[in-house]
Amino acid sequence: MLTKDTGIIEAVQNYPEILEVFYEYGLGCVGCMAAHFETIGQGAGAHGIDVDALIEDCNKAIEANRK
Numbered sequence: 580m581l582t583k584d585t586g587i588i589e590a591v592q593n594y595p596e597i598l599e600v601f602y603e604y605g606l607g608c609v610g611c612m613a614a615h616f617e618t619i620g621q622g623a624g625a626h627g628i629d630v631d632a633l634i635e636d637c638n639k640a641i642e643a644n645r646k
Contacts (some may be wrong), residue, residue: 580636583620583630590619590637596636596644604628604636 581590581597588595601607608628614622619637623630
């Protein structure tokens, strides 16, 4: 599961289903150069997004995709 310390690119490569969640939060992180060296927590913080809610929703999407 993801944490705020997970790298953005690593997360998206391992769990592409979270892209939809990122877009719902207004994060176009994958196209951003910063995504290559930022964590989810850093990216969410830079955009003023509640990182805990984002992580929770991403992990829900991952879990739903496994079923």
